[in-house]
Amino acid sequence: MIIKIYSTLRFIVIVTLVMVFGCQPAQKTTEENKALDEEKYRPQFHFSPEENWMNDPNGMVYYEGEYHLFYQYYPDSNVWGPMHWGHAVSTDMMNWEHLPIALYPDELGYIFSGSAVIDWNNTSGLGTEDNPPMVAIFTYHDPVGADKKSLDHQNQGIAYSLDKGRTWTKYDNNPVLVNPGITDFRDPKVSWMEEFDGWVMALAVKDHIEFYTSDDLIEWTKESEFGQGIGGHGGVWECPDLFKLKTEDGEERWVLFVSINPGGPQGGSATQYFLGEFDGSNFVPQDSVTRWIDLGADNYAGVTWSDIPAEDGRQLFLGWMSNWDYGQEVPTYKWRSAMTLPRELILTKIGEELILQSKPVEEIKSYLTAVETTSEEDGYVLPDELVMIELNGFDAMNLKASLSNEKGEKVGFTISPESIAFDRSSSGQTDFGKGFAAMHSYENFLEDLRKVQIYIDRASIEIFINDGEFVMTELVFPTQPYSKFVISSGNAEVKMAKVSSIWDEK
Ligand code: FRU
Numbered sequence: 001m002i003i004k005i006y007s008t009l010r011f012i013v014i015v016t017l018v019m020v021f022g023c024q025p026a027q028k029t030t031e032e033n034k035a036l037d038e039e040k041y042r043p044q045f046h047f048s049p050e051e052n053w054m055n056d057p058n059g060m061v062y063y064e065g066e067y068h069l070f071y072q073y074y075p076d077s078n079v080w081g082p083m084h085w086g087h088a089v090s091t092d093m094m095n096w097e098h099l100p101i102a103l104y105p106d107e108l109g110y111i112f113s114g115s116a117v118i119d120w121n122n123t124s125g126l127g128t129e130d131n132p133p134m135v136a137i138f139t140y141h142d143p144v145g146a147d148k149k150s151l152d153h154q155n156q157g158i159a160y161s162l163d164k165g166r167t168w169t170k171y172d173n174n175p176v177l178v179n180p181g182i183t184d185f186r187d188p189k190v191s192w193m194e195e196f197d198g199w200v201m202a203l204a205v206k207d208h209i210e211f212y213t214s215d216d217l218i219e220w221t222k223e224s225e226f227g228q229g230i231g232g233h234g235g236v237w238e239c240p241d242l243f244k245l246k247t248e249d250g251e252e253r254w255v256l257f258v259s260i261n262p263g264g265p266q267g268g269s270a271t272q273y274f275l276g277e278f279d280g281s282n283f284v285p286q287d288s289v290t291r292w293i294d295l296g297a298d299n300y301a302g303v304t305w306s307d308i309p310a311e312d313g314r315q316l317f318l319g320w321m322s323n324w325d326y327g328q329e330v331p332t333y334k335w336r337s338a339m340t341l342p343r344e345l346i347l348t349k350i351g352e353e354l355i356l357q358s359k360p361v362e363e364i365k366s367y368l369t370a371v372e373t374t375s376e377e378d379g380y381v382l383p384d385e386l387v388m389i390e391l392n393g394f395d396a397m398n399l400k401a402s403l404s405n406e407k408g409e410k411v412g413f414t415i416s417p418e419s420i421a422f423d424r425s426s427s428g429q430t431d432f433g434k435g436f437a438a439m440h441s442y443e444n445f446l447e448d449l450r451k452v453q454i455y456i457d458r459a460s461i462e463i464f465i466n467d468g469e470f471v472m473t474e475l476v477f478p479t480q481p482y483s484k485f486v487i488s489s490g491n492a493e494v495k496m497a498k499v500s501s502i503w504d505e506k
Pocket of ligand 1: 072112113139238301
């Protein structure tokens with residue numbers, strides 16, 4: 001009897017407690033979230049801002065021994081907001097020094113994406129012959145106009161620096177390229193094109209790219225449009241880039257990057273590219289094939305560095321390692337987002353097809369320390385949470401492998417002649433954002449399987465097949481690091497290397 005009364009009482013107490021507190025979701029404050037975060041998912045060999053929100057890489061330019069990385073930045077919150085250009089520099093594209101914010105919003109608007117160049121001949125007159133200006137060309141996004149649904153709230157402005165990007169002055173007569181009345185009119189990527197003796201700008205305009213030319217970075221003339229009715233059009237066109245590459249055999253192509261959001265092969269954001277000819281005014285594609293620079297879900301808005309010295313000659317790239325579908329909800333709080341590994345872009349022929357290969361830059365090698373590979377009955381043991389796994393000597397064109405931890409969280413991937421697939425549906429925390437828990441796959445035309453490299457950071461996995469002929473970049477949030485690597489079908493020689501943190505003193 002006593003037991004019965006006691007258990008009834010206990011039932012009432014529990015029901016009351018549930019009624020009072022149970023219906024309220026356990027809201028955490030930003031401070032609590034920051035504490036929870038404890039840098040658990042802080043990328044160790046990828047760039048991330050110290051705090052708060054980052055998206056696209058901007059103004060990537062090399063000058064006097066430094067790679068500059070500016071980026072879309074909102075310093076007051078961990079979600080997107082009034083855009084600034086954050087800034088960092090590096091001598092190897094891996095280890096970054098954070099610098100103060102370079103560009104702040106002003107009365108013309110937020111500072112959206114764009115590029116930076118060194119105006120070696122001082123064509124703009126903003127520097128001197130002896131001290132050529134570093135010029136940033138970006139989009140002003142006027143939030144008031146945007147709210148009023150005005151059509152012309154995005155215009156292009158410029159700013160310059162005479163001290164290696166440390167301090168910036170906005171040009172007095174901004175904007176330099178005025179919107180003709182089209183809602184999406186942004187993300188200028190400018191290059192000096194020696195063969196056309198002038199500046200060329202690729203600009204994303206709603207559903208196409210427009211090309212403009214200039215002698216001085218200030219007066220711009222429209223040359224042409226490209227893109228309606230060709231390529232992926234699942235979303236708005238953003239962040240173009242245009243450059244020329246040559247294959248080993250001397251075959252040349254112009255490469256045009258166009259990021260689209262949504263409409264990517266894995267849902268949400270992705271970057272497509274076109275191969276073709278450019279004559280200084282018009283881009284003519286070689287065919288109507290839609291190609292993607294990365295088959296994974298998390299490589300967006302990437303462009304290439306300008307002013308890489310001729311003696312280096314590489315085309316160097318990195319992208320925003322996220323996706324607009326869930327980028328603002330990923331389970332990091334103190335900061336949000338990272339960049340992909342820096343990659344060298346190479347034009348390569350596979351059979352009859354020309355493709356853009358993206359290979360991790362050479363500089364990464366000095367962050368790798370080979371370790372002996374140990375295996376247990378149920379798979380290979382990962383020596384650390386920061387690992388590069390390299391597979392060679394395949395016995396067939398098939399590989400099915402997985403990474404997992406003691407909690408049973410698991411990432412599986414498959415490479416076959418038909419498709420490449422990456423399954424992150426049980427990879428750890430997955431329920432924070434739209435469509436994150438998914439299996440991503442893509443048809444391919446793999447002709448042989450020679451080498452696979454898997455770079456595992458705390459919250460990302462990048463898979464490079466045959467030195468980047470095919471790439472998959474994917475975010476993952478395991479609640480504890482993956483510790484096992486299992487090959488369940490196919491056979492290959494397995495090597496491992498620890499990756500050292502780019503934030504450590506070198
Ligand atoms: C791409 C993008 C750009 C724009 C910027 C705003 O991710 O939408 O088109 O300039 O982000 O932050």
